[in-house]
Amino acid sequence: MQTTPLIFGMQPTTLGTLLALFAGAMMLVSIWLALGVRDPMTKRVKALNERREELKAGIVAHTPKKRTSIVRRSETTDTIRAILDKLKVLQDSQLAEAQQKLAQAGIRNKEWAVAIIFGRMVAPIILGGTAAIFIYALNEFPEWSDFKKFLAFAAMVIGGYKGPDIYVQNMVTKRTDAIRKGLPDALDLLVICAEAGLTVDAAFQRVARELNRAYPELGEEFSLTGIELSFLTERRQAFENLAYRVALDSVRGVTTTMIQTERYGTPLASALRVLSAEFRNERMMRAEEKAARLPAIMTVPLILFILPVLFIVILGPASCSIADAFNK
Numbered sequence: 067m068q069t070t071p072l073i074f075g076m077q078p079t080t081l082g083t084l085l086a087l088f089a090g091a092m093m094l095v096s097i098w099l100a101l102g103v104r105d106p107m108t109k110r111v112k113a114l115n116e117r118r119e120e121l122k123a124g125i126v127a128h129t130p131k132k133r134t135s136i137v138r139r140s141e142t143t144d145t146i147r148a149i150l151d152k153l154k155v156l157q158d159s160q161l162a163e164a165q166q167k168l169a170q171a172g173i174r175n176k177e178w179a180v181a182i183i184f185g186r187m188v189a190p191i192i193l194g195g196t197a198a199i200f201i202y203a204l205n206e207f208p209e210w211s212d213f214k215k216f217l218a219f220a221a222m223v224i225g226g227y228k229g230p231d232i233y234v235q236n237m238v239t240k241r242t243d244a245i246r247k248g249l250p251d252a253l254d255l256l257v258i259c260a261e262a263g264l265t266v267d268a269a270f271q272r273v274a275r276e277l278n279r280a281y282p283e284l285g286e287e288f289s290l291t292g293i294e295l296s297f298l299t300e301r302r303q304a305f306e307n308l309a310y311r312v313a314l315d316s317v318r319g320v321t322t323t324m325i326q327t328e329r330y331g332t333p334l335a336s337a338l339r340v341l342s343a344e345f346r347n348e349r350m351m352r353a354e355e356k357a358a359r360l361p362a363i364m365t366v367p368l369i370l371f372i373l374p375v376l377f378i379v380i381l382g383p384a385s386c387s388i389a390d391a392f393n394k
Contacts, residue, residue: 155187161179170242181230190227191226197219197223242312242313245284245312246316249314249317250346251280254342255276267295271288306321316341316348320338
């Protein structure tokens with residue numbers, strides 16, 4: 067009697083049924099994910115509206131208590147702040163640095179800065195404790211030397227301490243690169259708006275609407291600047307907030323130019339045109355630098371993957387012919 071061969075210990079029909087069920091489930095999940103995609107601009111518009119309401123309420127409310135009630139708070143951050151205050155580890159300098167990193171990463175709620183500081187304190191304990199249990203208590207790696215075990219334990223502790231900072235810095239880097247790409251185009255649009263006779267806050271709002279699709283990060287920053295220009299009593303503070311939220315020297319140059327224009331009444335269009343030309347030249351030089359590095363970067367893949375295949379294609383038929391001639 068012939069028996070059906072088993073595949074992974076199961077009958078082929080059973081395995082096929084399970085694979086079909088898995089494929090159907092993945093198809094349903096993909097359809098659900100495709101239908102559940104939300105417009106990313108909805109979240110950005112909500113954040114801008116909340117910022118507008120905060121500024122408006124801050125101007126209308128005359129007492130500090132009412133102004134404090136406008137700030138977005140959560141029970142989680144309040145609990146974390148209370149724990150850090152009891153442990154006497156919450157320093158104002160660390161908190162200010164974490165808040166600026168969050169602002170540069172696009173996270174508008176400054177209350178989450180305490181979560182970063184709390185993560186620096188808790189993550190090394192959790193990861194280091196887990197590593198100590200597996201490496202020393204349970205002895206899961208008996209073949210490792212003492213020095214290697216200590217290195218693994220130290221790597222887990224250091225990784226836990228630096229993990230929150232690395233995660234936030236990665237978000238800052240991606241957002242900064244996206245803003246850097248769209249800054250020359252934004253300055254060109256600002257020049258056009260200034261020459262058309264629009265005010266500075268109206269020009270920022272107009273440029274933000276134009277850039278929302280192509281460069282959403284830069285459009286969001288310009289929208290916030292336009293809102294702050296409309297509500298803040300000191301317009302200089304709005305430009306300083308823009309430089310605070312973006313980790314770019316070029317943006318600081320733009321804000322300095324805008325502040326000087328507001329103070330001394332110099333022509334805005336000519337100053338922005340010069341800055342736009344400089345930023346475009348800088349972007350071109352950066353692209354040329356990447357192109358100049360390309361041959362050196364391609365050397366290793368060329369040697370490892372392309373040249374062996376090329377030798378096989380060229381010398382393979384000749385080698386076969388020589389081998390056949392010697393065999394005869």
